[in-house]
Amino acid sequence: MSEHSLQASSRNDEGKGASRRLRHASVIPAIVYGGKSAPKSIQLDHEKIWLASQHEWFYSSIIDLEIDGKSEQVLLRDMQRHPYKQLIMHLDFQRVTAGQALRTRVPLHFIHEDKSPAGKAADVVVTHEMNEVEISCLPKNLPEFIEVDLSELALGQTIHLSEIKLPKGVEIPELKLGKEHDVAVVVARAGRVEVEEASDEEASAEVPAAKVEKDQE
Structure with a gap:
């Protein structure tokens, strides 16, 4: 029930x-x-x-x-x-029919991010690319949510759809469509570098044209 x-x-x-x-x-x-x-x-x-x-x-x-x-x-x-x-x-x-498989979307719960190498680093941005996923299962196996363990996540790593640990009797239909459907779920990127690069670009844009011409003479 x-x-x-x-x-x-x-x-x-x-x-x-x-x-x-x-x-x-x-x-x-x-x-x-x-x-x-x-x-x-x-x-x-x-x-x-x-x-x-x-x-x-x-x-x-x-x-x-x-x-x-x-x-x-x-x-x-x-x-x-x-x-x-x-x-x-x-x-x-x-x-819902008891013996008939159903397809529905369930939320993803991301756990242990604060304990991971990426979560502890001040210069790393962890991005959740998906917040829910479509699954297929019998009604008795339907989970309210699926946990994604991020405890080992480090800079530069990506967790894909195929790496999610699924409960018993649950599958992700999209993964049967080919490797290109094994999309990113979580990505750990360098955040500070992106900010510094953006700042450098802004600084270059702010240099007056007259100053650039003078430097080139």
């Missing part, structure tokens, strides 16, 4: 007018689809969902969605937000 649950109720009203009425009542219109059942229109309490949306698990974990007292396991697939208000406009949930 999932560690996270949400309450919802079914709805019969369809269309933009019905959705507007729901939002005015602090209710979010949503849909559940997938599996062997027909798509179902539902509604959820905005305040509770807004609070849940502040947590990482809301976007990457299997959720027990209780609809009119009956529970279905789902994944959030889409969330529409208002352009400038703190308002969730619509949600899409996909049903």
